[in-house]
Each structure stands twice: as structure tokens, then as C-alpha cells.
Amino acid sequence: MEVPIGVLAKLWSFISFLPFFSLLLLLGFLKAVVIGPIVAVIVFIGNSAVIIGLWPAHLFWTYYCVIKTKRLGLTLKILVLVILPVPLVLWPVLGILGSLLLGIGYGYFSPLIATFEAVGEHVVDKLYHCFTDGCWSTIKGACTVVSDFLDVCFYSYFSYMDDLSEKIADNEMPFDVKLSKIPGCFLVCLLAIPIDVPAIIILAFLKSPYMLLKGWQRLFHDLIGREGPFLETVCVPFAGLAIILWPIAVIGAVVAASICSFFLGLYGGIITHQEDSLKMGLAYIVSVISLFDEYTNDLLYLREGSCLPRPNYRKHPKHSAPPERNRPSEQDKVEINDNLRLTSNRAKLAPQRSRSLMKAIHQLEPIQIWDWLFRSCELNGRMLMSEGLISLADIEECIIIGRCKKLSIRLPAWCILRCLLRSAKSDSYGLLISDGVELTDFNWPKDKVLGWLLEPLLIMKEQIKGLNLDENEETYLRKLIMTYNTEKLEDWDDSGFPLDDNVRRAQLQAIFRRLQGIVASMSRIPGFRRRFNNLVKALYVESVNAASSNQAEAMLKSRKKNNILLGSREDNKHNRKERSISLDIPKSSCEFV
Numbered sequence: 001m002e003v004p005i006g007v008l009a010k011l012w013s014f015i016s017f018l019p020f021f022s023l024l025l026l027l028g029f030l031k032a033v034v035i036g037p038i039v040a041v042i043v044f045i046g047n048s049a050v051i052i053g054l055w056p057a058h059l060f061w062t063y064y065c066v067i068k069t070k071r072l073g074l075t076l077k078i079l080v081l082v083i084l085p086v087p088l089v090l091w092p093v094l095g096i097l098g099s100l101l102l103g104i105g106y107g108y109f110s111p112l113i114a115t116f117e118a119v120g121e122h123v124v125d126k127l128y129h130c131f132t133d134g135c136w137s138t139i140k141g142a143c144t145v146v147s148d149f150l151d152v153c154f155y156s157y158f159s160y161m162d163d164l165s166e167k168i169a170d171n172e173m174p175f176d177v178k179l180s181k182i183p184g185c186f187l188v189c190l191l192a193i194p195i196d197v198p199a200i201i202i203l204a205f206l207k208s209p210y211m212l213l214k215g216w217q218r219l220f221h222d223l224i225g226r227e228g229p230f231l232e233t234v235c236v237p238f239a240g241l242a243i244i245l246w247p248i249a250v251i252g253a254v255v256a257a258s259i260c261s262f263f264l265g266l267y268g269g270i271i272t273h274q275e276d277s278l279k280m281g282l283a284y285i286v287s288v289i290s291l292f293d294e295y296t297n298d299l300l301y302l303r304e305g306s307c308l309p310r311p312n313y314r315k316h317p318k319h320s321a322p323p324e325r326n327r328p329s330e331q332d333k334v335e336i337n338d339n340l341r342l343t344s345n346r347a348k349l350a351p352q353r354s355r356s357l358m359k360a361i362h363q364l365e366p367i368q369i370w371d372w373l374f375r376s377c378e379l380n381g382r383m384l385m386s387e388g389l390i391s392l393a394d395i396e397e398c399i400i401i402g403r404c405k406k407l408s409i410r411l412p413a414w415c416i417l418r419c420l421l422r423s424a425k426s427d428s429y430g431l432l433i434s435d436g437v438e439l440t441d442f443n444w445p446k447d448k449v450l451g452w453l454l455e456p457l458l459i460m461k462e463q464i465k466g467l468n469l470d471e472n473e474e475t476y477l478r479k480l481i482m483t484y485n486t487e488k489l490e491d492w493d494d495s496g497f498p499l500d501d502n503v504r505r506a507q508l509q510a511i512f513r514r515l516q517g518i519v520a521s522m523s524r525i526p527g528f529r530r531r532f533n534n535l536v537k538a539l540y541v542e543s544v545n546a547a548s549s550n551q552a553e554a555m556l557k558s559r560k561k562n563n564i565l566l567g568s569r570e571d572n573k574h575n576r577k578e579r580s581i582s583l584d585i586p587k588s589s590c591e592f593v
Contacts (some may be wrong), residue, residue, distance in 0.1 A: 025241070028115035029129060036134055037334035039107030039142040040100070044066060046146030047099035049091050054153050061158065065165040070389045073176020099149075106145065110138040116241060148367055148526040156524035164518075177273060185269035188281035192288075193264035199289045200261035202253045207296050212250045219243050257292075264288050275315055307361040374531050376415040381539050384411070389482040392547065395540045399533075408532050413512070413519045414481050420457065421474060425467035431457060453518055460511050467504060469517075481512060 066072070105535055114134025119126050168174065177185075219242050265288070272281030290310035339471060384390040390407070398404040423432045430440030439454075470478070522528060 008141055008280055024115055024119065024130070025112075025244075028112035028134075031111040031115060031131075031134055033102055035111045035138050036104065036107035039138055042101035042139070042142040043103030043145055044096075044100045044108065044246050046143075047102075047149050047218050050146070050153050051095040052437045055092055058091070058153075058157065061161055062088065065161040068165045070168050071164060073174045075182075076176045079177065079182075095590070101464070102145070103142070106142065107138065108510075110134055112241070114138070144394070144530070147530055151529040153528050156526075157519070177343060179277060180266075181273050184278040185272045187274045188278070188285065189266050189269040190284065192268040192285045193262070195285055196265035196268075196288055197258075197261040200264065200292050200493075201254075201258050203289070203293055203296065204257035207300060208250050210302075211253065211300055212247060215246045215250070219246065259291075264292065271313055274387065275313070280313045280315065283311040286311055287313050291379050306389070365551075369433075369439075370527070370531070372437075373412060373415065374535055376419070377532070378535055378538065380415050381411055382417070382533070382542065384414075384482060385539065386542055389479060390539075392543050395536055395543060398536050399540060402538065404532070407536060408529075409516055409519050410482050410524050412522070413515050414478060416519070417477070417481065417515060420461045421469070422460050422466050427465075431461065441510065445493060453522070456518060460514065462490050463507065463511060467507065477508070 027172055062084065063081070066077060069077070072080065111134035114137065115130055117123075118129035118133045123129055202427065268281050268284045268288070271284045272278060275281070287310045290306045290308040293308050293514070294304075297306065381390060390411070394406060398407050419431055419433060423430070426432060430438045433439050451465040523532070
């Protein structure tokens with residue numbers, strides 16, 4: 001679409017936009033009034049039932065796993081057992097209150113946003129979708145929220161606790177604290193709460209008016225000039241919605257800063273224990289206020305740094321060296337950024353700001369990574385089923401009994417391993433997740449959970465690249481990771497793996513162990529179990545259809561074979577009958593003929 005140029009054109013664009021936006025806002029508000037209470041009740045009652053129903057099991061299993069674990073030393077274990085009643089008692093209260101707020105927010109804002117999304121450029125029959133979008137989908141989304149919350153409370157939580165209670169290796173030392181350090185840590189925590197918490201809350205309140213005015217100025221500028229994130233027609237209605245809801249976002253930021261201030265202050269006790277110095281803990285109490293001030297300055301595009309004092313609270317600052325891999329040079333980075341900008345036809349119209357719009361456009365979303373992973377699991381699952389590495393019994397065991405450890409860990413692990421192998425062979429800087437899509441530091445989703453996975457995967461890719469595996473070895477790796485226990489070297493001999501070098505086997509074994517650990521962590525993320533169960537059900541339907549078609553083909557072949565045999569038997573009977581008739585004819589008649 002054309003961007004209005006000039007004061008009059010921008011003013012007319014703004015005036016003509018007002019009635020359009022007002023009607024959409026009124027319609028979305030009416031839908032939210034009808035759908036919101038229903039969704040709030042579903043989320044509140046569903047999550048509350050899960051919390052209350054599983055709370056006795058959580059209470060018992062938490063204490064059991066903490067007592068059983070060898071990962072914690074005796075002192076730390078006693079300290080955890082003493083502190084545990086506080087979070088266990090607060091969990092039902094905070095969980096039920098959070099469920100209520102989540103239900104209200106999701107129930108009222110989802111229909112409102114769906115109404116504005118219905119006027120997108122690629123939406124057919126906009127009038128129909130304006131009235132229907134966000135109604136039934138929001139109710140189904142509320143049920144999905146309760147289902148994912150149940151998976152987290154029932155499966156993910158117990159999985160974490162099972163990992164805590166597992167046996168540790170002989171060379172692994174348990175986490176523990178020294179009794180001599182506890183008084184200093186406790187003192188720092190007592191001082192940090194009355195100092196850091198009020199200071200951080202005051203800074204958040206002082207900067208909230210600037211955040212409110214700065215955000216309104218940016219939104220009004222983008223709305224009137226159709227610039228920035230509101231260049232697209234579909235995004236224009238969201239400008240007015242964002243202007244109205246921006247004060248709520250500012251209040252939410254202040255509340256989040258107030259909540260985080262407690263954790264930032266209590267972290268001083270950890271600093272005191274790590275550095276074994278009360279002086280370093282006291283220095284952290286002063287420094288954390290300056291760190292928060294600098295972070296908010298960067299967030300609001302204010303001056304860099306902070307005028308507040310920041311003493312050093314580390315005796316030996318740790319500088320993590322970057323991993324050894326093919327990092328692009330500065331010239332390559334410039335070329336990549338230029339290519340990203342040139343791929344958009346509207347790059348010339350976008351304003352030059354500190355946060356480039358092109359980076360926002362080409363930044364991959366977490367949902368895209370999940371879509372690729374489950375699509376890859378579906379395709380590889382079909383292939384592994386045809387090869388017999390995944391049987392119908394494995395799928396039935398996952399669906400009926402609920403034992404999905406083999407499929408939910410090994411199948412995604414093999415999919416990611418194939419991605420690593422393909423990326424290593426192509427000598428790419430990042431990860432090739434599909435044709436023409438490479439996952440790098442530039443387009444990796446700005447998600448903390450997924451961000452923890454990028455660096456280990458890139459390191460494993462470089463390790464695999466150094467091993468230089470051939471196709472025969474890759475074929476056996478697929479069989480090994482899906483059928484055998486990769487942690488036992490004896491199973492490598494039984495699988496027929498053609499590699500006799502125990503050093504390379506140990507390297508691959510370490511890669512498999514880390515890869516399965518990453519997948520195990522991914523399986524605990526909300527939504528993973530639901531999507532994987534849907535994938536397994538789809539594979540089950542395909543396997544049943546394939547088995548029935550194979551059975552039908554076998555029956556058809558056997559029927560044809562029986563028809564052939566029956567026909568040959570009839571021919572034999574007919575021939576025998578003719579021979580018997582010819583034998584009954586008298587000789588005289590034969591002579592007469």
C-alpha cells in the first residue's frame with residue numbers, strides 16, 4: 001500500500017481511520033463481554049482443579065525426591081527441606097490467583113485482537129470473520145491452556161523431580177553449601193530486601209511516565225505516518241488498540257519490576273556464597289541498582305550506562321570464550337544484514353531506528369521452530385515405520401499405556417541429529433532446518449528457553465563435522481539411536497556399527513547423551529506433549545491404514561491364487577470327466593465312427 005506523504009494526506013488518513021477503528025473496537029468489545037466470562041471460568045476452574053488435585057502428590061513427591069537425591073549435599077538438603085514448606089504453601093494460592101488473571105486476560109483480549117486480525121489483506125469475507133473470529137477459537141484455546149497446564153503439572157514436574165532423584169556419576173560432586181558461609185549469605189539477603197527492593201521499585205515508578213509518553217509518541221507517529229510496524233494494512237488497527245492498551249503494558253512492566261526486585265536482592269546471598277566474601281555480597285547490593293538502571297535506560301533508549309555507583313562484586317570476572325566454530329567475519333555479517341534488508345520491498349520506507357524493522361521481520365518465531373521439529377518428526381516417523389524401526393506396538397504403547405519415552409525422546413533426537421549431519425556436510429554457519437532456511441545467531445528466536453539450546457547444538461554440529469561420518473555410518477546411527485541404548489558400548493557391537501575406533505564411539509556417545517538431554521528438556525515445555533500426542537495419533541492412523549491395506553492386498557492375492565487353483569481343479573475335473581466318458585463308449589461305436 002502507498003504511504004501517505006504530506007501533512008494533509010497524513011491527517012486525512014488519520015481521520016478516515018477513526019470510524020473504522022471505532023467500529024472494530026466496539027465489535028471486539030461486545031465479543032469479549034460475551035466470550036470473556038466463559039473463558040475465564042474454564043481456565044480458572046480447570047487450572048484450580050489441577051492445582052488442588054495434584055497438590056498432595058506434589059507435596060509428597062517433592063519431599064521424597066529431595067530426601068532421596070544424591071545431587072545435594074547434607075547441609076544444602078537440610079536447608080532445602082526447611083525452606084520447602086514456604087513455596088509449597090504459596091503454590092496453590094499464587095497458582096489459583098494467576099489462573100484467574102490468565103483466564104480474564106485471555107478471555108477478554110483474545111476476541112478483541114481476533115476482531116482486528118479479521119481485516120487482514122489476505123482474509124476472505126472480512127465481514128463474516130469479524131463477527132466469528134475469536135469466539136469458538138478462544139473457547140478451544142482455553143481448553144488447550146488447561147490441557148497444557150495439566151501436562152506441566154503432571155508430566156513435566158514429575159520428570160524434573162525424577163531427574164533430581166537419579167543417581168549421579170562416581171566423578172560427579174553433589175551441590176552443597178558450607179555452614180560457615182550461611183550466616184553471611186543470610187545477612188546479605190536481610191540487607192538486600194529493604195535496600196534493593198524499594199530502590200528498584202522507585203526507579204521503575206520514576207521511569208514509567210517517560211515509558212508511557214515515549215510509547216504513545218512512537219505509536220501515534222507510526223499510526224499517522226503508516227511507518228514502522230504499522231506499515232502493513234493489517235497492522236494499522238492494532239496501532240489504535242496499542243495506544244489504548246499501552247498504559248496497561250506500562251503498569252505490567254512496573255509490576256514485573258517490583259516482583260523481580262525480590263529475586264534480584266536475594267541473589268546477593270548466592271554471590272556471597274560463590275565468592276566466599278561478605279564484602280562482595282554487600283557490593284552486589286549496591287551494584288544491582290545500577291545494573292537495573294542501565295537495563296531500563298537501554299530499554300527506553302536513554303543515555304547509555306548509569307550514574308549510580310557500581311562496585312565490582314566479583315573477585316575474578318568470568319569471560320566465557322566463544323566456541324570454536326566457523327563464525328562469520330565482520331564483512332560477512334555486513335553482507336548478511338544487507339541481504340536481509342534487500343529481501344523486503346518496503347525496506348526503503350522503513351524508518352532507521354536503533355531496532356531495525358528488518359530484524360523484526362526476519363526474526364524466526366518460536367512457533368516456527370516447533371512447527372519444523374514436529375513436521376520433521378512426522379516425515380521421519382513415516383520413514384522409520386516403513387523401515388521397521390518404529391513398530392505399531394511402540395505407537396500403541398505410547399497412546400494406550402502412556403509410555404512415550406522411546407518415541408518422545410528418540411524420534412526428535414534423530415530428527416535433530418539429521419539436521420546436524422546435514423548442516424555439517426553443507427559447511428553452513430548455522431543449522432539448516434529446511435530448504436533455504438538457515439537458523440543462525442541473527443534469526444534465532446529471542447526466547448530464553450530456546451536460546452539455551454542454540455549454542456550446544458552448534459557445538460555438536462562442529463563436533464560431528466570433525467568426525468566426518470559416511471553414509472553407511474549414518475544408516476547405522478539411525479538404527480542405533482532408535483533401537484539400542486546409546487550409553488552402552490556393548491549395544492554398539494550388537495547393532496553392527498562399522499566403526500571400531502572406541503574414541504570416536506565415545507565422542508558419538510557423548511553427543512547422543514547431550515542430544516537426548518536437550519530433547520528431554522524440550523519435552524517438558526508446555527505444548528510439547530500435546531503436539532507430540534497428536535503426531536503419534538496421526539502415525540497410528542497411517543500405520544493402521546497401511547496394515548489394513550496390506551492385509552487387503554494379501555487377501556486379494558490369496559483370493560486370486562485360490563481362484564487360479566480352483567480353476568485348475570475344475571479343469572482337471574473336466575478333463576477327468578471327458579476321459580471317463582471316452583472310456584465308456586463301446587468299441588462298436590468307435591468302429592462305426
